[in-house]
Amino acid sequence: MLTKRIIPCLDIKDGRTVKGTNFVDLRDAGDPVELGAFYAQQGADELVFLDITATVEKRKTLSELVKRIARQINIPFTVGGGVSSIDDASLLLKNGADKVSINTAAYKNPQLIKELANEFGSQFVVLAIDTKLEADGEWYVYLNGGRIKTETKCFDWAKKAVELGAGEILLTSMNHDGTKQGFAIDITKRLSESLAVPVIASGGGGTMEHFADVFRNGKADAALAASIFHFKEVAIPDLKRYLHEQKIEVRI
């Protein structure tokens, strides 16, 4: 059976992982390649690298990093952060990225999704959506890392993006992100059940039970988390074993 995927996310700045980690057993946990290889060996199903570098050297440092990742890591990985053109994506693909994630640039220019899908295939295009539940009971799309609110509803944007050729949706609930109180079950379920493409749930995973919940009740195809893995609050082998015991199909 096709398994549910566990995806650690690494934030990168100037070629280094940003969020602190407490991996005392790694020689250099600040090296994204070493940390990524560690997760791969622990049983992570995929990796996401989000680059938040804002300097002019960004493209060069990122493509060099992507090449090192592709050389050393034997599972698929997605690269995101500032991908806004065919050229950006092509450079990442050429260096060995399996997928790119696009967010604000795709919202501002939805044709980018279509162009990327036509050029490289839908499987290469992950649409990331940052969304927030407002007082009116609706989930809205936010841009620029959650700093700018739009009037577009999350569901409508996701649906349109899939029609344009997005191959997966990476859905981050801003209400849940960082809380460790569990994933956003309702919106994840709504998207996953309505869309023909896989949905990766992100934001709020704090315990192993939260992962079981988002797979079972949120119908997520994959779940992404960062700090709980980095700080060893949840170890991937334990998480996989737990999910397996819960009769959720995972790769062990």
Added chain:
Amino acid sequence: MKIVIIKYNAGNIQSVLYALERIGVHAIVTADHEEIITADKVIFPGVGEASSAMNSLKENNLDQIIKSLKQPVLGICVGMQLLCKYSEENNTECLGVFDEPVKKFESTVDKIPQIGWNNIYDLRSALMKDILENSYCYFVHSYYVPMNAHAIATTDYVQPYASAIHKNNFYGVQFHTEKSAVVGERILKNFIEII
């Protein structure tokens, strides 16, 4: 030993090269007919759409070369599909090494494409040497090869289908060996060791 990866417009060439590098195998990426014909092993990768991939092969007369190869050939993902007779993806005539069709997944329940890790079982042939039944491999595809007499691995998605095939010197795997962790690396190693 000379290992050649066929160069055409496939998206995963670099990843295949890196995976071989990880298992200590040096390979060259080329579209040169002489280099391909004289190789000990040929890897035929593939990510993308069938008809444009076939057109890219034809432009360089690689279609005729691949069909005529006598050494072990491994088609990966779309590479495997192109070894078949015909693909429903844009009604593409393929190489016809295997007399099988390539069909589109049809389902109202399962998502298409299949993306992620799935089991391979009923494993046969030297390509699957020391691979445990129900090992997980990484798949990304919307089209599949139906069960047939040449299947050396089966996977269930929508229905059971042939996730690896073998006939004479030709092998094909639907999953991405280059992204399937240690299982994938072992299968690549098995291919390199096939006599």
